[in-house]
Amino acid sequence: MTRSDHPERADLIATAHALADAARGATLPHFRRPDLAIDDKGSSGFDPVTAADREAEAAMRAVLSARRPADGVLGEESGATQGATGLTWVLDPIDGTRAFMSGTPCWGVLIAVSDSQGPLFGVIDQPYIGERFVGGFGQAELIGPQGHRSLRARAPRPLGEATLFTTFPELDTPAEAAAFRALSGQVRLTRYGLDCYAYALIAAGGVDLVVESGLQPYDIHAPIAVIEAAGGIVTDWTGGPAQHGGRILAAANAHVHAAALELLA
Numbered sequence: 001m002t003r004s005d006h007p008e009r010a011d012l013i014a015t016a017h018a019l020a021d022a023a024r025g026a027t028l029p030h031f032r033r034p035d036l037a038i039d040d041k042g043s044s045g046f047d048p049v050t051a052a053d054r055e056a057e058a059a060m061r062a063v064l065s066a067r068r069p070a071d072g073v074l075g076e077e078s079g080a081t082q083g084a085t086g087l088t089w090v091l092d093p094i095d096g097t098r099a100f101m102s103g104t105p106c107w108g109v110l111i112a113v114s115d116s117q118g119p120l121f122g123v124i125d126q127p128y129i130g131e132r133f134v135g136g137f138g139q140a141e142l143i144g145p146q147g148h149r150s151l152r153a154r155a156p157r158p159l160g161e162a163t164l165f166t167t168f169p170e171l172d173t174p175a176e177a178a179a180f181r182a183l184s185g186q187v188r189l190t191r192y193g194l195d196c197y198a199y200a201l202i203a204a205g206g207v208d209l210v211v212e213s214g215l216q217p218y219d220i221h222a223p224i225a226v227i228e229a230a231g232g233i234v235t236d237w238t239g240g241p242a243q244h245g246g247r248i249l250a251a252a253n254a255h256v257h258a259a260a261l262e263l264l265a
Contacts, residue, residue: 003120009137012087012113015067016123016134019060023093023109024127026056031128032103048097053077056093056109064089071113076218088114090221096167096195105129108196112221118243122225124200133200135229142204151203153232156255162187162208164260165198172214176247179237180211183263199223199250203230208252209260213237215245223250233257237264 006012030036030052041047057077064073072083075091089111094100096107105128112122121136131144133151140151164187171177184190187209194201196219201207203226220242224234227250237247239261249264251257 003115003117004137006120006137009121011068012121013134013137013139015063016111016113016121017132018063018067019089019091019111020109020123020125020132022059022063023056023111023125026059027052027094027100027109028127030055031100036101038101046098048101049077050094050097050101052100053094053097057091060089060091060093060111074218076216086115087120090114090119090218092196092218092222095219096197099193099195106194106197108200110196110218110222112225114221114243118241119221119225122222122229124196124203124222124226126197126200131200133203133226135203135226138229140203140226140229140231151226151230152205153202153227153230153252154205154208154256156253157208159186159256159259160188162256163189163191163206164209164211165191165194165201165207166211167193167195167198168212171212176213179264183209183211183260186259186263196223199227202232202250202252203227205230205252208256210250211248211260211264213247215248217243217245220245220248235261237261239265 038048057075070084072088073081092110095110099107109125112119124133134141142149198210232252234242234250236242
């Protein structure tokens with residue numbers, strides 16, 4: 001049996017959608033509210049969290065307690081809960097809290113179910129736009145206002161024709177910022193600030209590269225699942241596994257990945 005043939009895949013997929021539905025219900029009442037309360041976790045610089053973050057994770061954990069209580073959970077706001085099945089739900093209730101508090105619709109809910117080897121199935125959900133990108137177990141699909149369509153990452157093209165995204169152009173260290181600038185100087189277009197939505201656009205065929213650093217596992221498990229299901233590649237800056245976070249290179253295909261990796265590594 002391969003990982004894609006997991007015996008519980010139907011229930012895992014249904015549970016992932018139930019989690020996304022619960023998070024939509026928790027986040028949307030807070031979005032673009034002028035009285036939104038914002039706290040600063042203060043771990044490094046301005047690190048905001050809102051009631052929407054906390055309520056969305058609590059809502060998803062409640063779904064898991066009812067549907068799959070033996071699975072583990074790793075969430076941004078409430079940490080890790082050990083499980084007994086070998087499966088862990090990796091949750092970021094709002095990826096892009098700065099976007100959320102600013103009223104821009106490029107934040108998202110990240111949901112993945114993972115085993116010891118990495119993500120099996122993932123969801124990148126944008127509640128306000130109503131777009132849900134899913135990937136894993138043989139699926140790669142966008143479900144949204146225009147219906148359902150398959151996801152497929154872009155075919156190879158020269159690096160000089162590529163589109164590159166990152167959320168924070170300064171990245172975490174001067175050395176990382178310099179590496180990013182070297183890559184940015186070789187592509188056709190560099191854009192900033194989309195948080196998890198940039199990863200969704202790789203799967204949808206609109207973007208060639210996303211480069212970031214300082215990520216946590218809950219930031220990247222869902223994007224890995226969705227992008228790889230659509231034919232893309234996600235690694236660290238050395239070409240190694242990305243599931244633990246850190247420096248991330250997501251690419252539409254092996255050709256553009258290799259070209260970017262040469263400049264970053």
